[in-house]
Structures are given as structure tokens and as C-alpha cells.
Amino acid sequence: MMKRFLFLTAALALLTASCGAAVNPRDTLTTAMANVRAAETAGAKDNPKAELYLKRATDQIAEAKKKIAEGDKEDAQRLAERAAVDAEVAMVLSQAAQERAKAKRAMKRVERLKKGM
């Protein structure tokens, strides 16, 4: 559910971005920051590969904020969009890693059960 929601917001952000003039980088930035939090919750800091994407996202968020302060809305929007998708990749990567670990544990349990028979 959460995943779908994130995807929709990201898609929405990309759509609005493509509209050019009517962009509001703050909205996209909010999405990006939400994605960062979601990635952290998913354990992105414990996964080296995901952490890389997370770092890229936070760096770009900082950059985007700077651009907003400078009044460069277009660059700010681009940076926010990139941050949002980077954070999402970080989140899904950590989720996948955790699910793989769970799957491994489940398979081990099956092995044990089969051996016990």
C-alpha cells in the first residue's frame, strides 16, 4: 500500500515537472523527503547499496533547498525529482534485501522440518 502511494506521488511529481512553468519544487521536495524517511524506516542505512542511493537523495535534497533559496526553481525541481526517485530505489532495495533474508529463513525452516521427518 505504502509502496503504491509512493509510486503515485513520484509519478505525480514527474508529471508536474514535465509541465515546466507550473512547477512547485517545494511539493516535490516534500515527496523526496518523505521517500527518504520511508527508505530509512525500511532499513536503508543497514544496507550498503541502499545507503548509497539514500546518500545521493539527501545530498540532492540539500542541493535543491539551496537552489530554492537562490530562486532557481527549475534546477530545484530537477534535483528534488532525482532525490525522490533515488530515495525510492533505496527503499525498495532495502525492502528486497529484507524479504530475501526472510525467504532464506523460511527455506531453512522447511529444510529443518523435512530433516525432522
Next chain:
Amino acid sequence: MRRALTFALLALLPACATPKPTQALVDARAAIQRAKSGKANKLAPARVLTAEKKLEEAEQAFKDEPGSKKEKHSAYLAMRLAELAEAHASLRAARKMQENALSSYMDSQDAARRQQKAELRRRRKELEDLESRLKAAKGNNKKLAKLREELEKKKANLQKSLEAERKARQAAEQKAAAALGKLQEIAKIKEAQEETIITLSGSVLFTSGKSALLPVARQKLKQVVIALKAQQKSRKMLIKGHTDSRGSKSRNRELSRLRAEAVRDFLIEQGLDANRITAVGKGASEPVATNRTAEGRANNRRVEIVLKKAH
């Protein structure tokens, strides 16, 4: 020369006019290609499609304005979307693995449960068998108890009859002893190691020189028969006739034999076993007293019934 130069320039021109795509676009193309040829194409096709669309945007931007921010930006996003598709694909794969593990776990559990059930059924059957065997054994025990009771009864009966027999024997022995006691009144009885000798005086049995039994002798001999019959077992009997030393030897031997035979015949007549009785005449050869006095000679005239001890 000039024409050649213009040719060369013309040839160079399209090379210059064809701009190089940015590194971001090159990377994005590779990423999309990877996603399309990998498991993402199967497990997250919609996401791959989204990435491809973004790549198209980048390609368009590259055509419209090569090297522009738009090209780079769209390429960046396209690449990330491709990576996102791959991440989703591996998430799906991991979940699928979990589902598979779960279902095979449940299958195994089912199998284990079935095995347990079978084991339970087997145990239950074992128990039932045991119970029925126990029941049968109990039945056998009952039969055995009955048998034992019968045996005890038989044993008691046997003991009773043995006791009765013992008493009967005792009574018979007493009777025999009593008969023997009575006999002592009319005859001399001598118990020896191997035999019992009943001595009957000759003058009581016969008239002088004869071998026919006197009537009174018959009565006395009947008492002897009673006593003998009262004995437990019929014993071998030797009947010996004796005389005193007066008269000829051969005559005495003959008379003593006839007299012994007369006694034997009477005993047989009274029901004693003929096969067990022998009669012999001893004449004057075995005196028990002196033949010089009348009393001694009277003692020597006698019939002895020798009862052999049974072995």
C-alpha cells in the same frame, strides 16, 4: 582540387552534425537494456515500461537539444526508474520465494501430520491387538483356574480314597492280628526271620497211624484258614508232616507225607491257592523233642505249616 576539398568537408559535416549523447543517456540506455533483458521484464513489466518512456523523453531531448539539462535529467530519471524496476523485481522474487517456502513448509507439515496420523493409527492398532491378547490371556487364566480347581478336587478325592484304603488296610491288619491271636490258642506259632511256622499237634488232627483228618481237626484248620486269609498277601506255604521215631522209617515218611497232603487238600478245599501250597513228609527226621518220653514223642508227632515271608 577544390571539389575534392568540398567533398571532404561535406563528408566531415554530418559527423560534426551528429552530436554525441551525454554519459547519462548512455548509462540510461544500458540500464533500460539490462532491465528489459533481466527478470524485471517478467516481474515488473509496468515499471520497465515507465522507465522506457522516460528514456524516450531523454532521447527526444537529445534529438531536440543534444547535451541539454533536459536530456541529462530525463536520462538520470530513466536510469533510476530502470533500477527501481529491477529492485521491485527482486522484491517480488523474494516474496515469491517466501510463498514457495511457506507452501512447501505447509506441504511438509501436511506430510508430517499424515505420517504422525499413520503412526498414531499403527500405535492404536498395536494397543488393540495387545488388549485382545490380554483378554484372551484372561480367558485362558479362567480356564486354568477351573482346571486347577478340578485338579484340587480330584486330589482331595484321591486323598480321601487313599485315607479310606489306609484305614481299610489297618482294619485288615488288625483283623489278621486278631485271627493270628485266636490261632495261638490252638496252635504254636513261631515267627522267624524268613518264615512263620504254625505247628499243629498230630494227636489233635489224626488218629494214631491214620492220615484222615478228624472232625475236630477240620474245625481247627478252618481257623487256620481264616487267619491265613486275613493275611495281606497270599504267601507261599510249605506243609510238613512229622512223626515220632517209633516204627519203620519208610512207614513214618509215608505217613507223614499223607498227613501233610491231607492238610494241604483241606486248605485247598477251603479256598487257598493250590499253586502256592506244597506238602512234604519228613518222617522222624526233624524231631523237636526227645523220643524217649511219651510227652516228647507227642510233641514230635505234628504238622507244620511254614509260611514263607513275602518279598
